[in-house]
Amino acid sequence: MKKKFVSIILAAALTGTLLAGCGGSGTDNSAASQPAAEEAPAESDAAEETPAAEDAPAEEASGEEAAASSTEGKNLPELTTEPLTINLWDIATEGSSKDIQEAAVQRFMADYPNITVNQVHQQNDNYKQQLIVAMSSGQAPDMYIHWGGGPMNEYYNSGFVNDITDMYNTYDHPDFIDAAVAQSSYDGKILAIPFGGLSGCDIFYNKTIFAEVGIEVPKTIDELEAACDKLVEAGYVPFSLANGSKWTGSMYFMYLVARHSGNDEFDAAYTQENGGTFTSDAFIWAGEKIQDWVKKGYFPEGVNSLSTDDGQDRALLYDNTCAMMLHGSWQTRSIQDDNADWYKENIGVFRFPEDSEAAAKGVPQNVEIGTAIGNGFSFNCWNEDGSVDQTKLDACYVLATQYYNDDTYNQEQLASTTIPSIKGFDQQIEDENMKVVAKVFFDASNVQLWYDQYLPASVTEVHKDCMTELFGLQKTPEEIGQAHDAAMQAALAE
Amino acid sequence: MVTRKGDNVALKNNTNGLAQAREKSTVKAAAVFLFPALFLIAVYMIYPIIDTFTTSAYSWNGISSDKIFIGMKNWKTLFTDMTFWSSFGHNVVVMVFSILLQIPIGMLLATFLDAGGRKFNLFKVIWFLPYLMSSVAIAFLFSYALATNGGIFSSIASMIKGGKVTVDLLGRNPHALFSVIGVMAWQFTPFYMVYFIAGYGNIDTSIYEAAVIDGATRGQYLRTIAIPLLGPIFKTACTMSLIGSLKYFDMIWNMTGGGPAGGTELMATYMYKLSFQQFNMGYGSCVAAGMFLLITFIALVFQKIFVVKEDY
Numbered sequence: 029m030k031k032k033f034v035s036i037i038l039a040a041a042l043t044g045t046l047l048a049g050c051g052g053s054g055t056d057n058s059a060a061s062q063p064a065a066e067e068a069p070a071e072s073d074a075a076e077e078t079p080a081a082e083d084a085p086a087e088e089a090s091g092e093e094a095a096a097s098s099t100e101g102k103n104l105p106e107l108t109t110e111p112l113t114i115n116l117w118d119i120a121t122e123g124s125s126k127d128i129q130e131a132a133v134q135r136f137m138a139d140y141p142n143i144t145v146n147q148v149h150q151q152n153d154n155y156k157q158q159l160i161v162a163m164s165s166g167q168a169p170d171m172y173i174h175w176g177g178g179p180m181n182e183y184y185n186s187g188f189v190n191d192i193t194d195m196y197n198t199y200d201h202p203d204f205i206d207a208a209v210a211q212s213s214y215d216g217k218i219l220a221i222p223f224g225g226l227s228g229c230d231i232f233y234n235k236t237i238f239a240e241v242g243i244e245v246p247k248t249i250d251e252l253e254a255a256c257d258k259l260v261e262a263g264y265v266p267f268s269l270a271n272g273s274k275w276t277g278s279m280y281f282m283y284l285v286a287r288h289s290g291n292d293e294f295d296a297a298y299t300q301e302n303g304g305t306f307t308s309d310a311f312i313w314a315g316e317k318i319q320d321w322v323k324k325g326y327f328p329e330g331v332n333s334l335s336t337d338d339g340q341d342r343a344l345l346y347d348n349t350c351a352m353m354l355h356g357s358w359q360t361r362s363i364q365d366d367n368a369d370w371y372k373e374n375i376g377v378f379r380f381p382e383d384s385e386a387a388a389k390g391v392p393q394n395v396e397i398g399t400a401i402g403n404g405f406s407f408n409c410w411n412e413d414g415s416v417d418q419t420k421l422d423a424c425y426v427l428a429t430q431y432y433n434d435d436t437y438n439q440e441q442l443a444s445t446t447i448p449s450i451k452g453f454d455q456q457i458e459d460e461n462m463k464v465v466a467k468v469f470f471d472a473s474n475v476q477l478w479y480d481q482y483l484p485a486s487v488t489e490v491h492k493d494c495m496t497e498l499f500g501l502q503k504t505p506e507e508i509g510q511a512h513d514a515a516m517q518a519a520l521a522e
Numbered sequence: 523m524v525t526r527k528g529d530n531v532a533l534k535n536n537t538n539g540l541a542q543a544r545e546k547s548t549v550k551a552a553a554v555f556l557f558p559a560l561f562l563i564a565v566y567m568i569y570p571i572i573d574t575f576t577t578s579a580y581s582w583n584g585i586s587s588d589k590i591f592i593g594m595k596n597w598k599t600l601f602t603d604m605t606f607w608s609s610f611g612h613n614v615v616v617m618v619f620s621i622l623l624q625i626p627i628g629m630l631l632a633t634f635l636d637a638g639g640r641k642f643n644l645f646k647v648i649w650f651l652p653y654l655m656s657s658v659a660i661a662f663l664f665s666y667a668l669a670t671n672g673g674i675f676s677s678i679a680s681m682i683k684g685g686k687v688t689v690d691l692l693g694r695n696p697h698a699l700f701s702v703i704g705v706m707a708w709q710f711t712p713f714y715m716v717y718f719i720a721g722y723g724n725i726d727t728s729i730y731e732a733a734v735i736d737g738a739t740r741g742q743y744l745r746t747i748a749i750p751l752l753g754p755i756f757k758t759a760c761t762m763s764l765i766g767s768l769k770y771f772d773m774i775w776n777m778t779g780g781g782p783a784g785g786t787e788l789m790a791t792y793m794y795k796l797s798f799q800q801f802n803m804g805y806g807s808c809v810a811a812g813m814f815l816l817i818t819f820i821a822l823v824f825q826k827i828f829v830v831k832e833d834y
Contacts, residue, residue, distance in 0.1 A: 157798040163585035164803075182801050186586035272693065272781070330670030332782045333693025340671055349671075486800040496783040500694065522581075 177481035207400035208449035224402025268350035270334035284314035307509030315505025584803030628714025661776030695785035
């Protein structure tokens with residue numbers, strides 16, 4: 029009897045390990061095998077398509093017939109009438125973004141029935157790793173989402189991004205705001221088409237608590253500190269921060285640096301030239317401010333173990349522990365998803381206060397932090413011999429500029445409180461808080477992309493770890509600057 | 523005689539032929555049956571190991587077509603890379619505590635269950651449950667349970683003290699590493715429990731009967747006969763725990779991601795970050811190869827010191 033039981037348990041153990049194995053790597057495997065399976069036919073399609081490129085001029089007449097309402101009368105490349113398959117990777121796994129993006133692809137396929145778009149939704153968590161694996165094994169998609177910055181440059185340098193500067197200058201495209209075009213460019217070349225809408229970074233605050241404690245929206249950092257002191261006195265924690273995610277704490281650091289020195293010191297430190305260093309005045313000042321704020325109790329206890337992925341920072345707003353939260357503007361959507369009534373009643377927003385001392389010295393106070401491209405599509409269309417597969421690239425370009433980013437798409441984006449990075453849309457948003465976010469964004473002299481997207485990947489890791497150590501008071505601002513410098517110099521030397 | 527001898531020879535030749543034929547067919551059958559396994563091992567284990575070592579001699583971002591051969595440069599970096607060695611140090615701490623926690627507790631539970639017999643079957647099932655959960659699920663479960671806001675420890679502490687108390691287990695060093703070690707023990711102890719239950723089950727009942735006839739009590743039997751007989755199993759369990767904790771990855775990755783500030787960074791998480799997040803596949807492979815060598819070396823030394831014999 030006992031032996032039987034033991035064998036049952038052992039059998040269970042075996043199944044358990046099998047299950048655990050599936051659970052641990054299940055997402056990897058399924059995600060990896062899925063595109064691989066779907067891409068196999070695509071390869072052959074691409075090969076078949078190559079001669080079609082030469083036929084394209086002959087097909088012009090019929091191509092025009094196929095051209096549909098949303099592209100009519102526009103200066104766009106003629107698309108092939110031969111069968112064509114485009115493999116597209118995005119990270120829209122759920123919610124409204126999934127519906128909006130699938131609808132765009134459906135509109136495109138309805139207008140061009142000969143073109144099939146394989147839209148694969150990847151999990152955001154390990155998307156970047158998936159992409160690297162796909163690229164290194166020759167399975168990379170024809171068009172894929174990314175966040176610009178260091179990784180985009182890396183993909184381009186490795187030959188997985190088509191340079192679309194000429195196409196962008198020749199053909200029609202939405203009137204993207206300058207910051208979005210700048211963040212889609214690298215080395216003077218346009219490498220991506222934005223489609224995710226912009227994300228500002230501002231301070232969301234609880235209006236009810238502000239009224240109760242009797243404080244006004246602060247305009248300067250001194251006023252902000254005075255407000256924080258009042259909040260601490262009243263028993264509130266001023267800022268809700270979940271710094272387990274590290275890039276969340278980085279927002280405070282980036283903004284303090286930007287207010288104290290505009291973009292000058294960061295740009296200099298980025299190149300490490302002409303005395304530029306991460307130990308320069310603004311970085312030390314920002315680091316000291318943060319550590320001073322930590323000591324004064326402006327942040328929740330155990331700040332480094334809270335994770336924003338689990339919404340633990342929002343939770344601290346909801347239970348009235350904290351009064352403010354510096355965060356990306358997508359939080360308006362998240363908070364409304366959690367509780368729309370509570371959001372309307374309590375949540376307001378203001379831009380990061382100004383540094384009056386720096387302003388007196390003439391430092392611009394309208395350098396803002398955020399992303400203007402949100403998400404961009406880069407294209408990866410090549411023939412076997414390494415030349416550009418123009419047929420496919422044309423189709424991708426039309427899909428990204430005319431179906432993503434068309435009126436229907438943009439209206440749907442607005443409805444889910446996302447502002448497209450296209451001129452004029454800041455006027456159309458209805459949500460009061462998003463109006464503020466848009467105004468801050470469009471008034472900016474420069475929008476600095478998040479450091480953790482902008483810096484080279486190896487420096488990003490150092491930066492993020494430094495943010496843990498900064499808020500955990502484990503390292504001085506001086507030491508953190510030196511760590512950044514060392515990583516930056518190593519990255520530049522490569 | 524001659525004829526007989528000839529007969530014998532003939533007979534012998536005959537059997538030899540048969541034996542040879544049999545041997546041949548056995549070899550064939552063995553080859554047929556072994557091929558799938560050998561093929562899979564070659565493709566999924568031997569080739570990747572060789573490829574890891576070759577890649578470690580290149581400077582490569584993991585996606586670009588130009589791999590630059592740099593010889594031993596990665597290895598030179600590895601020897602002086604403080605992050606790698608501190609990760610290795612964390613691995614060693616995890617290893618020591620895994621062996622000290624998981625195996626004794628697993629053995630205690632097994633002994634308790636073995637002594638208790640069928641009336642404790644419910645405990646068997648309940649105690650085994652953690653091992654059935656996937657590491658990722660456990661990671662999320664405990665990142666909530668250990669959270670400073672609304673986690674189990676913080677809530678209990680707040681209740682006892684009355685008023686909000688924060689117990690920060692994952693956000694500080696060295697607390698984070700030990701919290702993670704605790705979670706690992708929670709996850710893997712059931713495995714060793716089952717392992718030891720199986721060990722107890724393997725002891726011949728006649729030994730127990732003989733001991734009882736000789737007048738041994740249950741306690742005496744356990745102390746002087748059963749537990750010593752578990753010796754070899756104990757050593758195998760230690761080796762498994764040792765290797766497992768040196769290459770551990772999934773739960774830590776999902777729970778702390780190596781943080782805070784590298785406080786729970788293990789060799790495997792460091793390797794993953796280098797290869798897949800920092801576009802440094804060449805050096806990442808070097809770390810993987812270094813891990814392979816270190817783990818093999820430690821396991822061999824361990825085997826040498828505690829000669830594992832499965833001889834009963």
